[in-house]
Amino acid sequence: MSAENWLEQLHDNGYRVTGARRAVVDTMYGLTRALTPTEVHETARKKYRALGLVTVYRTLEKLEELRLIQRVHQPMGCQAFIPAGIGHQHLLLCKNCGEVVFFEGDDLDALTTAIAKKTGYKIEEHWLQLFGLCANCRE
Amino acid sequence: MSAENWLEQLHDNGYRVTGARRAVVDTMYGLTRALTPTEVHETARKKYRALGLVTVYRTLEKLEELRLIQRVHQPMGCQAFIPAGIGHQHLLLCKNCGEVVFFEGDDLDALTTAIAKKTGYKIEEHWLQLFGLCANCRE
DNA sequence: TACTTAATGAAAATGTTTTTCAATAACGAA
C-alpha cells in the first residue's frame, strides 16, 4: 500500500488521475491524525497551488467511496477524515494531540446477543471508539 | 422525571422559564427518536408559533449543558438530539425508524486494559453504539 | 496527435450555526 496505489485504485475504478487528486492523496495517505476538508485543502495546496476546496470535497468523497479513507466521529465534530482501517477495526483517539490508532479484537458477541434478546432488535453493526491520552501526551 | 422537572432544573440553574423554552422542553422530553434543531423548531412551533430557530439552538445548548439531552452520532449525521440516558449508557439505534434504546452493562475492562497495554495509551472513555432493526421494523 | 469527456476552479446557491441588537418579558424585591 502506498499513495501511488491509491491513485491506481482511482484509475482502476474509472477515475482520472489528476494533479489535484495527487495532491489530496499525498496529503491523506499515511496520516495518523484526522483532517477536515479545509485542513486538507490548506495542506494539499502547498503541493498544488491551484487546488480548489470544491475539488478537495469531491476527491475525499471518492476516496471514501473506495474505502481508502473514513470519517472520524469526535465530540468536537465529525467532519474529519483519516486513512481507513482494514477490515473490522475500531479507533482509539488521543484527546490531546488527536493521534488515531486502530485496533481490532473486540468481542461483543455476548453483549450484542444479550441486548438483542432483551430489546427484540436485530443487531447488525456496532461502533466502538476509545478516547484517552497517547504515550507522549500522558506526560 | 417529567417535562416540568426539566423546567425546574433550568430554573434552579439560574435560567428563566419562558414560553419558548417550555415548547422546546415539551418537544424533547420523552422522545425516543433523535431530532435535529430544525425538526425541533418545526415541532415546537406548533405549541408556540413565535418560536425562533435561534432560540431552539440556544435552548438545546442549555439542555445539553444540564445533561438532560445528548447529541446522537449516526452515519447520516451528528446534529440530532435525544433525552439523555442516566449514568453510563450506550445506544442502540434502529436503522429504519430511528428509534433509540439505551442499554448498559457493557464490560470492556478486559479489552481496554489490553489495548492500553499494547498502545501505551491511558484510556479514559469509550463510545459504544449498536445499529440494527427494531422489533417492528425487522418485519 | 486528436478527440471525447471527466475533472477542474470560480462563483453562486444552499444549508447550518452563531452573532448582534433592540424590544420584551421573567421573576425577585419591595
Next chain:
DNA sequence: TTCGTTATTGAAAAACATTTTCATTAAGTA
C-alpha cells in the same frame, strides 16, 4: 401586586460549511 433589573427573545446579518452550476481545461484512449 407592582416595579425594575436584566436574561431572553426573534429578526436580520454574519460566519461557516457544503453543494451545484458552468464554461474551461486536461486525462487517457483511439
